[in-house]
Amino acid sequence: MASVADTTAASALRVxxxxxxxxxxxxxxxxxxxxxxxxxxxxxxxxGAGKSTLLKTIAGLITASAGDVTLDGASLAGRRPYRRVGxxxxxxxxxxxxxxxxxxxxxxxxxxxxxxxxxxxxxxRRRLDEVLGLFPRLRERLSVQAVMLSGGEQQMLAIGxxxxxxxxxxxxxxxxxxxxxxxxxxxxxALQSLKGGLSMVIVEQNLDVxxxxxxxxxxxxxxxxxxxxxxxxxxx
Numbered sequence: 001m002a003s004v005a006d007t008t009a010a011s012a013l014r015v016x017x018x019x020x021x022x023x024x025x026x027x028x029x030x031x032x033x034x035x036x037x038x039x040x041x042x043x044x045x046x047x048g049a050g051k052s053t054l055l056k057t058i059a060g061l062i063t064a065s066a067g068d069v070t071l072d073g074a075s076l077a078g079r080r081p082y083r084r085v086g087x088x089x090x091x092x093x094x095x096x097x098x099x100x101x102x103x104x105x106x107x108x109x110x111x112x113x114x115x116x117x118x119x120x121x122x123x124x125r126r127r128l129d130e131v132l133g134l135f136p137r138l139r140e141r142l143s144v145q146a147v148m149l150s151g152g153e154q155q156m157l158a159i160g161x162x163x164x165x166x167x168x169x170x171x172x173x174x175x176x177x178x179x180x181x182x183x184x185x186x187x188x189x190a191l192q193s194l195k196g197g198l199s200m201v202i203v204e205q206n207l208d209v210x211x212x213x214x215x216x217x218x219x220x221x222x223x224x225x226x227x228x229x230x231x232x233x234x235x236x
Contacts, residue, residue, distance in 0.1 A: 012037040013058075013068070013089075013101045013169045018067035020057040026065070027053045029223045035169065040200045042214030050223040052094055055171045056203070059091040060071040060084045071169060072107040085114050090167035094174045094203075096158040100147030104138055107146055107157055111164035124164075131160040152183030159187070169199045169206065174208045188212050 013035040021027040027050045030209040035041050045051055049170055052070070055167045058069050060081040069076045076084055099107055108128055109120060117124065142147060146157060155175060175191070176184045184206070191213055204210050207227040210217055219226040 001218070012039075012072060013201070014068075015054075015058060015069045016068045016070070018054070018057060018064055018069070020053060020062050020067075022062075024054075027137065027223050028050075028064075029227060030065070030067070031220070033221070033225075034059060035199050037199055038196045039215045040195060040202060040213050042210035042217040043201065043203045043220060044205070044210060044217060045220035045226065050219040051220055052126075052173055053223075054220065055091060055173050055201065055203055057092075059089060059171060061091075082114070084222065085165050086165075086169035088166070089171070090162035090165050091173060092158050092162045092173065095154045096151075096154045098146040098149075098154050098161070100158050101145065103143055103145055104149070104157055105142040107161055108164055112162055114165045125168065127164050133164050134163075134193065135160055135186075144189060150183075152179050152186070155179060155183070155187060156190075159190070163194075164186065167198070169201065170194075171199065172202045172204075173182040174203060174205060176204060176209050185208065 005144055011034040016032045017033045017179070019026060025146055031050070031054060033041065042052055043054070053062060057064050060076065060079060060175065071084075071089055074087070076087065076089070079087065081186070099110065102110070106130070109124075112118065112120065113126060116220060137153060138156055143158050143186060146154060149157065159172070159175065179187065188209055194200070195213070202213060
């Protein structure tokens with residue numbers, strides 16, 4: 001099992017012997033790692049290696065056939081995705097998946113369900129103010145439909161929505177994908193500002209992004225942790 005940062009520290013997230021896939025096709029074969037509180041794990045690997053499947057399985061979108069995921073020592077086995085969000089685990093999926101027909105403000109309001117609230121309250125407003133501090137551009141776009149945002153703004157919104165749930169562990173799937181270089185820089189700086197107070201697992205093809213953010217890295221090959229170290233030329 002791979003470990004991240006101080007192995008004597010309690011794990012914020014522990015993935016143990018995870019097997020998962022689609023129907024009869026097994027994609028993950030015994031993947032495991034420990035993530036210490038406040039640290040960032042970067043995951044690289046070629047297309048088809050199982051990187052997105054790993055994050056989806058941790059988030060509960062795919063059911064593991066074996067193994068376990070624990071958050072702050074509590075097993076998440078059998079918990080539906082929304083209950084994992086409530087426990088402190090949030091996924092920013094590949095492709096952003098914001099709700100295009102809703103305004104930016106309404107997209108943020110959807111996160112109230114994670115706290116079983118029907119309307120914005122003081123806690124929601126506090127969290128929103130923190131997110132808009134990270135992504136000031138979104139403050140100017142609160143009334144705009146998400147479908148009208150640029151790709152970079154949609155990525156900021158997707159990350160912001162996840163942060164609105166006050167996660168202890170944030171899972172990010174290809175956060176720089178399809179973004180202009182200057183926007184990648186904005187996203188990286190925002191994530192850097194969260195380091196130390198939030199644990200993150202980042203799947204990313206852009207190795208410069210991982211270099212800027214990750215405390216430790218591992219590589220997946222064919223659904224297994226590749227002991228040869230991080231990929232040096234990870235072609236898309």
